[in-house]
Amino acid sequence: MIPTPTIPQILQVDKPLQMVSGATLPRYELIYETYGELNADASNAILICHALSGDHHVAGVDADGKPGWWDGYIGPGKPIDTDQFFVVCSNNLGGCRGSTGPTSINPDNGRIYGPDFPIVTCRDWVNSQNELRQHLGIEQWAALVGGSMGGMQVLQWAIDYPEKVRHAVVIAAAPKLSAQNIAFNEVARRAIMSDPEFHNGRFIEAGTTPKTGLALARMLGHLTYLSDDMMGNKFGRELREGKLQYNYEVEFQVESYLRYQGEKFATKQNFDANTYLLMTKALDYFDPAAEYEHDLSAALAKATAKFLVVSFTSDWRFSPQRSHEIVKALLDNDADVSYAEVTSEHGHDAFLLPNAHYEGVFRAYMARVAAELPQGDSK
Amino acid sequence: MIPTPTIPQILQVDKPLQMVSGATLPRYELIYETYGELNADASNAILICHALSGDHHVAGVDADGKPGWWDGYIGPGKPIDTDQFFVVCSNNLGGCRGSTGPTSINPDNGRIYGPDFPIVTCRDWVNSQNELRQHLGIEQWAALVGGSMGGMQVLQWAIDYPEKVRHAVVIAAAPKLSAQNIAFNEVARRAIMSDPEFHNGRFIEAGTTPKTGLALARMLGHLTYLSDDMMGNKFGRELREGKLQYNYEVEFQVESYLRYQGEKFATKQNFDANTYLLMTKALDYFDPAAEYEHDLSAALAKATAKFLVVSFTSDWRFSPQRSHEIVKALLDNDADVSYAEVTSEHGHDAFLLPNAHYEGVFRAYMARVAAELPQGDSK
Numbered sequence A, B: 001m002i003p004t005p006t007i008p009q010i011l012q013v014d015k016p017l018q019m020v021s022g023a024t025l026p027r028y029e030l031i032y033e034t035y036g037e038l039n040a041d042a043s044n045a046i047l048i049c050h051a052l053s054g055d056h057h058v059a060g061v062d063a064d065g066k067p068g069w070w071d072g073y074i075g076p077g078k079p080i081d082t083d084q085f086f087v088v089c090s091n092n093l094g095g096c097r098g099s100t101g102p103t104s105i106n107p108d109n110g111r112i113y114g115p116d117f118p119i120v121t122c123r124d125w126v127n128s129q130n131e132l133r134q135h136l137g138i139e140q141w142a143a144l145v146g147g148s149m150g151g152m153q154v155l156q157w158a159i160d161y162p163e164k165v166r167h168a169v170v171i172a173a174a175p176k177l178s179a180q181n182i183a184f185n186e187v188a189r190r191a192i193m194s195d196p197e198f199h200n201g202r203f204i205e206a207g208t209t210p211k212t213g214l215a216l217a218r219m220l221g222h223l224t225y226l227s228d229d230m231m232g233n234k235f236g237r238e239l240r241e242g243k244l245q246y247n248y249e250v251e252f253q254v255e256s257y258l259r260y261q262g263e264k265f266a267t268k269q270n271f272d273a274n275t276y277l278l279m280t281k282a283l284d285y286f287d288p289a290a291e292y293e294h295d296l297s298a299a300l301a302k303a304t305a306k307f308l309v310v311s312f313t314s315d316w317r318f319s320p321q322r323s324h325e326i327v328k329a330l331l332d333n334d335a336d337v338s339y340a341e342v343t344s345e346h347g348h349d350a351f352l353l354p355n356a357h358y359e360g361v362f363r364a365y366m367a368r369v370a371a372e373l374p375q376g377d378s379k
Helices: A122-135 A149-160 A179-193 A196-201 A211-225 A228-234 A253-268 A273-285 A288-292 A320-332 A347-352 A356-371 B122-135 B149-160 B179-193 B196-201 B211-225 B228-234 B253-268 B273-285 B288-292 B296-300 B320-332 B347-352 B356-371
Strands: A009-013 A028-035 A045-049 A086-090 A143-147 A167-171 A306-312 A337-342 B009-013 B028-035 B045-049 B086-090 B143-147 B167-171 B306-312 B337-342
Touching: A009 A122, A028 A122, A045 A122, A045 A149, A086 A122, A122 A149, A122 A273, A143 A149, A149 A167, A149 A273, A149 A288, A167 A356, A179 A211, A179 A273, A179 B211, A179 B228, A179 B253, A196 A211, A196 A273, A211 A253, A211 A273, A211 A347, A211 B179, A228 B179, A253 B179, A306 A320, A306 A347, A306 A356, A320 A337, A337 A356, B009 B122, B028 B122, B045 B122, B045 B149, B086 B122, B122 B149, B122 B273, B143 B149, B149 B167, B149 B273, B149 B288, B149 B296, B167 B356, B179 B211, B179 B273, B196 B211, B196 B273, B211 B253, B211 B273, B211 B347, B288 B296, B296 B320, B306 B320, B306 B347, B306 B356, B320 B337, B337 B356
Parallel strands: A045 A086, A045 A143, A143 A167, A167 A306, A306 A337, B045 B086, B045 B143, B143 B167, B167 B306, B306 B337
Antiparallel strands: A009 A028, A028 A086, B009 B028, B028 B086
16 A cells, blocks of 8 residues: 655744844744644644754655655554654754755845854744644643754753643753764864855855765764764775775775765755754754753753653764763652663664664653553544 | 984985885885984884874974974883984875875976875885885884874784884774774865865865865864863863854864864965875775784784783774774784773873873883893993
């Protein structure tokens, strides 16, 4: 049976958004998809928050038949069971997949925003998603779920709108970026911004894109998503041509793989370079404890959600240690928190991949969330 | 007292060098410095092998008063005591500090070599340094000492010229690069080669340099030399302007530091981009076990030197695990091997920095090397 494509919907918000940076966005659109059905008392809604290069197409298939980026975990009978839950996913503000962002037209002057799109923070995303919540008639999310940058959004939701979040699932995230994390982002941004095709961010108007810089940024990003062990097992020192060439063409399989990932991202997937810059900046800025004298426990004191925190042993971008910080801060507040440290060799990428322990933990937790729904009301 | 500058010397080798790649270098020069005095039976000579961006100026001061890159460990009364040893350090072939390399003139056509300089491997370095050994009248090195890429050269020396090496000191090295190591090198090379100022490697003739790409490569390199903990302790999330600016200027101190390191390397230090490419390729290619059916123990079976192997706990570029591989392969051969795993938060960079444990181990080992010298012969 050919699955029915999920058609994205667009919410037009005509209310200005006061942003953390001080800028005001006069109006904006959020593109989103939904899966499953909202129950009678609107108590079975789950919001999925995407990671850096993600989008609203998280599950099912789109009009081109392409599966969502987390389709393995969301759908009928899957850990996030769309027979029980109404699942929502929106493209973040500042994105390039349909929500208002740098590729949109600036209503102030009719030009493409490009570099003029204001710096977005995690809190701005949460505030804009809160408009979507109201639009959908949802008083409280049954759960918020996100990995990596998405996990940070979940934390921000739990802090900023405690009464709107029943469960918070924070996967492969961190309470703030380390200096090393920021440094990797900075090298990626330098690669993009120093590409002559960047044109100070006005590359669309210049009829081009900073493909080279964006591909470099993606290669570097990819490197931090994979573990050394996994790369060793997958590629080792395998040669592309079977023997050494002694030149600057691709010699090792791992080089071929990385170049392919970089080029695919920058050309075939046509990711917007200004969006990439914005997303990395939002990551750098994320630090909810900063407003509480750098006390994460104090920052999380307002959160009333129940939490599931998940980390992966080989993740060196946001290591289990970073999840421990979150769990400890929650325990300081006697929060209801479950934690799983999942053994995986797949590094940061593990949060998107099949894994029996991960799936089991996730499925069990979501069953608990489902069990709290009004009896017979979930269909 | 103003120290006497060390004047570099140049060895002109008129014998062609058959290179591993299949290329032949018709003639070449090696620039080198020496410290201390060679004793009567030439038994007290130590060759220092430099790392990726190093050069022959390892100790003392040069004509500009600049101290050598390892001056803390080499000199009178220092762990490598120049009152006892005759210390030699040469700039690697393919370098850009005076030895023949991409910035030299190609005698075949009178043009700057640039990208035509043949790919160099660790074995080529060892073979060229062996000419220097003969020129200096040294039958056997009392010790070979090197960190990182230099440590790999030491291993290659011990394998290729076992009778010429009495002691081998291999610091913060690996028996071969991992897929992740290669991947980082590849991103750095892409950054350089995709800089429009690279001009297919003919940038000198084009009157320019690929500063942007080289700076990016160096930023990335630096990131892999430092540990997450050290960056956290040194920079944390300290802001450059005291408060967030919400723009793409430097926000965090760590960004400022990395940009400075990148720019200094590409402009003030004027490192040659083709040399950077060559050095990273030589690292990728280093794999002495490959000729022995990937059996490192078999590769090291010929080595007769006594070994000191040193690693640093926070080094994630070449972690202690990589040194364990070397030590285990040596022990398989019942070699005389000492090993120290030094606690340091400084990552890969630790091999260049002061550290009481490291210094103590090093000093004790070199005292052992000195004790083997003919009595009263060392001055």
